[in-house]
Amino acid sequence: MTPSTGATSPLTALPLRGRPGARLCGSCDLDTRQALAGALGVVAAIPGPVVHLDLSAVAFLDPAAVAALVRASADFVGQGRRLLLHDPPYSLRKVVEMFPDECAALEVAA
């Protein structure tokens, strides 16, 4: 049997260059729930009418992480702002496909 190392894969967030927003890096699951909540808190504090969230370096999002993105997007809309997602992985698109009504608040850049 291969033993698991037990190492939590880190989830990091870095500011975007050239436009307001952040780039998430890593995986969003039960093991990184707190890190995602922290990152989305930072993103919410970025000023501007449109804030960009680059997901191109996110390997995986579980449904709870997508639910957190939905809540964050709804908060932006409540403030008259937009949270624009870029390059989400397959897992996010699949969760949206499975929960279309609840994910309607998500805005993914074309």
Add this chain to the structure above:
Amino acid sequence: MITVPAPAGPGAFVHPALFYRDLTEYVAGVGGFVRGALAADEPVLVAVPGPHADALRESLGAGGGAGITWTDMTELGRNPGRILAALQEFADRNAGRAARIVGEPVWPGRSPAEVVEATRHEALINTAFAGRPATVLCPYDVVGLAPAVVGDARRTHPVLIEHGRDLPSTAYTDAARVTADLDRPLPEPDGPVARLAYTHGGLAEVREYAENWARGTALTPARRSDLIMAISEAAANSLAHGGGKGTLRLWTAAGPGAGIVVVAEIHDGGRLADPLAGRRRPSLASAHGGRGLWMIHQLCDLVEVRAAASGFTLRLHAATP
């Protein structure tokens, strides 16, 4: 002539098995049930294999199938663990009216593993629909199916329609007892098995390990990603509800026909506290294990479930093209 079950009352749930010997009996019994429901302006869902739907449509005549919701059971019910959520969704959409459903989850040619899960589904219908005003009529091909399969149908249906008569089933058995009887040990895989133990902090490694292994199979990239999502949900349930650790095993097996099936087994120390977990559409925001199980049922071609004293086991099947 086959009699058609008459709903016992506006608040009653009726779950008869209709034992048929040929297509003529099928069309007479099921068609009569559907025509009666349409005449009473009740919402009708027909979830049966495609050829049976074709025969019913033909018997109903031009325009006779209007007002019926048709679902090909070989698609919806390919994984029997998906069916109950769909039936409940139909009843929920028609809340306040008595839903009339034809559900045929068992047909000749189903693999033994599929039949076990379809029988589990049949037992859990009784739990899920208890007290709801609805009828779920389940046709069984008593010529094409093995006697043991028909015997299980006698245990899971309170009422049998057989030889033109509509009678209580003397073999009818409580759902908890039936599902416990189905929780017999799974056969060990024949060939080589890849194995990984995991605990908190190990979910990314579980996905990476499964992904690397699955790249060596004939799964398409999309089906591989679906399976990885299902594995990740099952492993996360181990961490949250199954004692905080578990074991993943991966192997390939001969599938139905000439195909190869990829199997992922997740075993942990959990118990299935709610036998209906995952068999009703959850909300995205719900934080209990039912959301993960429901997703697993949607993502896989078959999910074998075993709740035993030694722990909780899921075998997730993904068919290769």
